[in-house]
Amino acid sequence: MVADKASDSPNEQNEDKLDVLKSTQTVVQTALDKLGYPEEVFDLLKEPVRMMTVRIPVRMDDDSIKIFTGYRAQHNDAVGPTKGGVRFHPDVTEKEVKALSIWMSLKAGIVDLPYGGGKGGIVCDPREMSFRELEGLSRGYVRAISQIVGPTKDIPAPDVFTNPQIMAWMMDEYSRIDEFNNPGFITGKPIVLGGSHGRESATAKGVTICIDEAVKKKGISVKGSRVVIQGFGNAGSFLAKFLNDQGAKIVGISDAYGGLHDPDGLDIDYLLDRRDSFGTVTKLFEDTISNEELLELDCDILVPAAVENQITEENADKINASIIVEAANGPTTLEATRILSERGILLVPDVLASAGGVTVSYFEWVQNNQGYYWTEEEIEEKLYKVMVKGFNNVYNTAETRKIDMRLAAYMVGVRKMAEAARFRGWI
Numbered sequence: 001m002v003a004d005k006a007s008d009s010p011n012e013q014n015e016d017k018l019d020v021l022k023s024t025q026t027v028v029q030t031a032l033d034k035l036g037y038p039e040e041v042f043d044l045l046k047e048p049v050r051m052m053t054v055r056i057p058v059r060m061d062d063d064s065i066k067i068f069t070g071y072r073a074q075h076n077d078a079v080g081p082t083k084g085g086v087r088f089h090p091d092v093t094e095k096e097v098k099a100l101s102i103w104m105s106l107k108a109g110i111v112d113l114p115y116g117g118g119k120g121g122i123v124c125d126p127r128e129m130s131f132r133e134l135e136g137l138s139r140g141y142v143r144a145i146s147q148i149v150g151p152t153k154d155i156p157a158p159d160v161f162t163n164p165q166i167m168a169w170m171m172d173e174y175s176r177i178d179e180f181n182n183p184g185f186i187t188g189k190p191i192v193l194g195g196s197h198g199r200e201s202a203t204a205k206g207v208t209i210c211i212d213e214a215v216k217k218k219g220i221s222v223k224g225s226r227v228v229i230q231g232f233g234n235a236g237s238f239l240a241k242f243l244n245d246q247g248a249k250i251v252g253i254s255d256a257y258g259g260l261h262d263p264d265g266l267d268i269d270y271l272l273d274r275r276d277s278f279g280t281v282t283k284l285f286e287d288t289i290s291n292e293e294l295l296e297l298d299c300d301i302l303v304p305a306a307v308e309n310q311i312t313e314e315n316a317d318k319i320n321a322s323i324i325v326e327a328a329n330g331p332t333t334l335e336a337t338r339i340l341s342e343r344g345i346l347l348v349p350d351v352l353a354s355a356g357g358v359t360v361s362y363f364e365w366v367q368n369n370q371g372y373y374w375t376e377e378e379i380e381e382k383l384y385k386v387m388v389k390g391f392n393n394v395y396n397t398a399e400t401r402k403i404d405m406r407l408a409a410y411m412v413g414v415r416k417m418a419e420a421a422r423f424r425g426w427i
């Protein structure tokens with residue numbers, strides 16, 4: 001078991017269940033135990049090898065100076081440089097960034113990339129900031145973490161509330177520090193700055209591929225199935241578009257402010273047209289439902305594509321889907337995973353389902369390094385092969401070992417870094 005003492009009050013117990021770092025550590029430890037690794041391996045992998053906290057002063061539009069807190073976690077660099085997104089969100093915490101970096105290591109292991117996991121975050125609300133303030137914050141963050149990142153050390157990317165423009169500012173700032181144009185420092189860039197075709201929609205493409213594989217296992221088809229998607233940002237909106245184009249009926253979508261529901265299917269093209277760059281669209285409508293109600297809607301496929309801890313023991317038995325595919329990182333607690341598995345709901349976990357983003361980020365980095373760029377078709381073909389292989393590896397491990405897909409994914413994901421650390425003589 002994870003070393004911390006058992007909590008005594010119900011409140012503490014509840015907090016423990018929502019503690020994404022603790023629950024990640026629990027599954028990592030179970031996966032390592034099942035694979036027969038000794039305790040030292042867990043001791044190495046339970047926390048990032050490096051964690052940097054920075055304070056970033058930014059001159060705001062009213063000429064005041066505001067100090068923001070940011071983090072960069074590098075989980076494990078045994079396999080190769082660390083890699084992972086930067087999140088701008090008011091709820092970012094050190095623990096969350098650590099857990100996110102471990103999930104990135106697992107993803108890289110599952111889809112077999114030459115990386116370890118990294119992650120960054122800044123406590124801020126970009127929806128309340130001007131373009132100029134966001135530029136100052138993005139550049140300040142890069143200056144603050146510049147000593148520990150770089151194209152052969154740790155490669156950032158977009159995540160919640162960050163986008164190609166923010167990647168462009170960060171790349172430009174790093175290039176100034178490094179004194180040469182260095183596109184391989186960051187991925188998710190605009191195409192004109194060395195970005196990759198297919199990167200913006202890569203996470204959603206990867207989720208779509210997992211959904212295609214999952215429906216085959218359940219003997220249903222995407223065409224005609226009813227889908228609910230929580231979150232209408234980068235992952236959720238592209239996914240809604242892809243599934244809608246495949247003939248699925250998107251009966252519910254949501255953003256941070258609420259959800260929209262239509263049992264006959266929402267007009268996705270219209271919603272895509274009206275959403276803003278932060279994935280907000282529901283503010284334009286009066287007849288909305290809550291995010292809690294959205295998750296309980298009757299559907300075939302439910303895709304959480306927003307934030308952590310959305311499906312918990314409180315609502316797991318009210319979920320009305322036969323397949324859940326986690327586009328978001330950490331949307332389901334461990335207790336809820338157990339309840340859903342007992343109910344026979346097929347849950348495709350985040351570390352597999354959302355690995356399309358880091359896979360195409362890897363393709364972007366390879367293209368930057370080789371200076372030769374692939375077409376969108378070439379990227380899609382490569383992504384398809386990687387995701388299908390990852391899905392089948394995890395699915396077959398779950399079937400053979402008679403375990404849920406989350407534990408199977410952790411077993412597949414953790415093995416490569418444990419082996420790399422062993423060969424290096426670290427453990």
Ligand code: NAD
Pocket residue numbers: 158159160161162203230231232233234235236254255256257278279280291305306307308327328329330354355357358
């Ligand atoms: P985004 O910022 O583009 O969109 C986030 C969406 O979630 C928005 O619609 C926002 O309104 C909504 N949201 C925010 N807070 C919410 C809340 N409390 N309740 C309900 N909805 C809320 O972010 P994204 O890039 O689409 O990321 C979404 C999830 O997918 C995150 O968990 C992220 O870590 C994960 N992910 C993203 C990528 C990527 O490449 N973008 C890759 C892998 C995983």
